[in-house]
Amino acid sequence: MDRLIVVSADAHAGTEVESYRPYLDPAYHPLLDELAQEDMIQRQFMMGQAPSGDGGGDAGVGDQQGGLAGAWDMRRRLAEMDREGVAAEIVLPGVPTTKVPFFGAENQPHPPDVRLAGTRAYHRWINDAIEPGRGRLFPVADPGPCHDMAATVDELRWVADHGFVGVAVPGYTGDPTLPPLHNDHFEPFYAACADLGLVLVMHAGYGLEQGAYGKMLEATKDILARPDLTDEQKRAEMQRHPFFSTRAVRYRLAFWQILLGGVFDRHPSLRLAFTELGADWITTVLELMDGRHAQGDTPLSKRPSEYWASNCGVVASSIRRIEVDEREQVGLDRIMFGTDFPHPEGTWPNTRDWMRAAFSGVPEADVRKIVGENAIGFFGLDRAPLAEVASRIGPTVEEVIAGDPVDAPTLASFDARGSFSLPARPVDREDLATALDDEVRGFAGV
Secondary structure (H helix, E strand, C coil): CCECCCEEEEEEECCCHHHHHHHCCHHHHHHHHHHHHHHHHHHHHHHHHCCCCCCCCCCCCCCHHHHHHHHCCHHHHHHHHHHHCCCEEEEEECCCCCCCCCCCCCCCCCCHHHHHHHHHHHHHHHHHHCHHHECCEEEEECCCCCCCHHHHHHHHHHHHHCCCCEEECCCCEECCCCCCCCCHHHHHHHHHHHHHCCEEEEECCCCEECCHHHHHHHHHHHHHCCCCCCHHHHHHHHHCCHHHHCHHHHHHHHHHHHHHCCHHHHCCCCCEEEECCCCCCHHHHHHHHHHHHCCCCCCCCCCHHHHHHHHEEEEEECCCHHHHHCHHHHCCCCEEEECCCCCCCCCCCCHHHHHHHHHCCCCHHHHHHHHHHHHHHHCCCCHHHHHHHHHHHCCEHHHHHHCCCCCHHHHHHHHHHHCCCCCCCCCCHHHHHHHHHHHHHHHHCC
16 A cells, blocks of 8 residues: 655653753752752643543544653654654654753743753753654754853754754743844854754744743633633633733744844755744745845845745644645645644644545645655655655555545544634734834844
């Protein structure tokens, strides 16, 4: 049977706090108790938000705690990948527990040396943890605090030497003391990534500062306790919190800053992936950026849409049907698939059904590109061993393109988890245009 090579370009791993101890400089061991407390609070909140069920009901929602174990138990993870038909995963830090020790929005603020120690501990843990799945699991590094650029570049060399395929864009965990991404401070970082073949990864949550998660949780608790609001009003009020309301602007401005800095002109082989950020915003944002560039006062040598076509890609995690339908406008060669395993909003444990709902009736060549071939090329993976894995566990072309329709309860679950059936989300053109202008003025020192 002819099978698809499925590569999830958005998956996550992390472990329980105590498991980082052997990888952490002993000078920082006393901080682990505080980290464990933060971890417990976040896990309780996330598990309270997760879907329930045993994976066998009509809605097909799985045992979230059991699935979470796959974040650190790689044999469990590989078993789930085989069942779901996923040949390989690009693995980023981040589970509904600690992401990178001492260096996430869920942590209280720590100085740069503590953040760097946590970053190194995560890198060394994941490098050991993926051993059972090496060749199918490809880690993405954290950039670290990026204050000491020599130390940052040394760590980039270490991760590249150990098979990591990418690194998050500096500032993923926000730090107001760092300069903007177009500043010369980051040139050694970009040069090293280009030389080492590391893909820059911009993930959902970009720019949130340490402590932001705790503030959001407190605000959420206050809103949920208000008897004067309906459930719908409570949801709307929570979405107005800065934790959520500014997220779309943060990553779009980071992209604009990278363009203004001429990063792709100096390093034409460098690639940037937007992950778990949807794909339905891209054509509108590129149109606005192209229009801003046309005013003639930016240093860009090409239109932003041209940089997109040559250097960028998007991982449409929990891909929506509207994103599949708009694949030509976004760029058929630019879209990649992501399961977001083991997050509760992802496609697991229904990845085969999710693909069938998303790609029913779509040409085979297009499906092959989106579910795997684009990621193989973008992240520089070795295709041959992945094709061998897919020959054993991958979904068949017929199953995905012409299989039985997905039942209504399962589709309702997809809507609840990933807004599967919703139309394209609007872009606030006025706010974005103002922000683009501000960045141009800032770049010019006005």
